[in-house]
Amino acid sequence: MTKMLASVRDRREAEIVLKGGADIIDLKDPENGALGAVAPETIREVVDFVAGVRPVSAACGDLPMEPETIERQVEAIAATGVDYIKIGFFPSDRLAQCIEALAGLAEHKKLIAVLFADHAYPDDLPAAFAAASFHGVMIDTADKSRGRLLDHLAPGRIGDFVKAAHDQSLISGVAGSLEAPDIPRLLVFSPDFLGFRGALCENQKRNAEIDEAATVRIRALIPEEEMPDTGASRIDYKLLAARGYFPNPEDSKLGTDKIFVRDFVLPVQIGAYSFEHGKAQKVRFDVTADVLRVTPNPEDMRHVVSYDLIMDGIRTIVARGHIELAETLAEQVAAFVLEHPRVTRVVVRAEKLELGPGGVGVEIERKRETQSASKPRSSTNPGTIDAHGGRKGIRS
């Protein structure tokens, strides 16, 4: 189950996000960079205030990649009693030394390494964090003026990041100026938490005050777990259904709507001829999906299947590399879209635009075999998260 992390700068904001239902209270000064640190006394005040009701995390600041500096700051934050410490890692030839310098501390404190989607890193970093006993790894954006996470990383690559973390038994977090429509797109990858600041603030400005109504709106888009203290179910079945879990048979009585993507043109490495290998050619996609309705009054992202699903699917499949046949491409897109349990039928048209004066291609129609056969989407998540956000059975 994915948790909601809310970044706050002080006790007053912590109180608001706690009321709004955040699962992890994260201390961060938004005025001071991507991972601005707040003063240790403020962190202590929030730890005392939250009093173990939720886990508390704190950011270490945008530190230079100097092992001694990072170690000193992490020790200082650890002394405040937070549950998690978020440490930003920027590209540097001293990255390995910085990671190693924290290995001792990571044995008894839950350290979360933060990487930035607007920077480039070596591929083996998750393994290095795991070897140094880190608890988790998170992807965020460093320069908040240069777009959302999804402007930097295609959805498939975010899924790869989550999977790489889970393969190393690390918990995974995803953040970076996330907005409401991003949430269902990211939930399909089962990250352990989604992190927010800007989306929780007045006018979505991360330096503004946290707004309770905005917090509640974001909270509502992330399915909640059963609360262990009350035993009462807080599970949002509508959103769980959207993720591929617990489809509600009642929903089908409302009938279907159509969502579509038209004239979606991407360069694709496709073709069976030798001259088509080693280069990309333009392919136009037209996709229409019949989607089961879940409410007569759709009001927010929980109630819809977004056309993002179709575009994300096409981009993910195209990014995998060369495909011989337009038919194969169309089948893969249809299968991806039909994985969503609310999609009952899909029509996919894939049209190569550069082979003749006009377009050539294929159109296919595929249906879900049986409506009730909506199976949960397979998860890359190897463990569950305990009440304090730790991964059970791994290293909570």
Ligand SMILES: O=C[C@H](O)COP(=O)(O)O
């Ligand atoms: O850890 C999560 C971040 O605080 C996200 O901040 P942001 O939504 O303003 O990018």
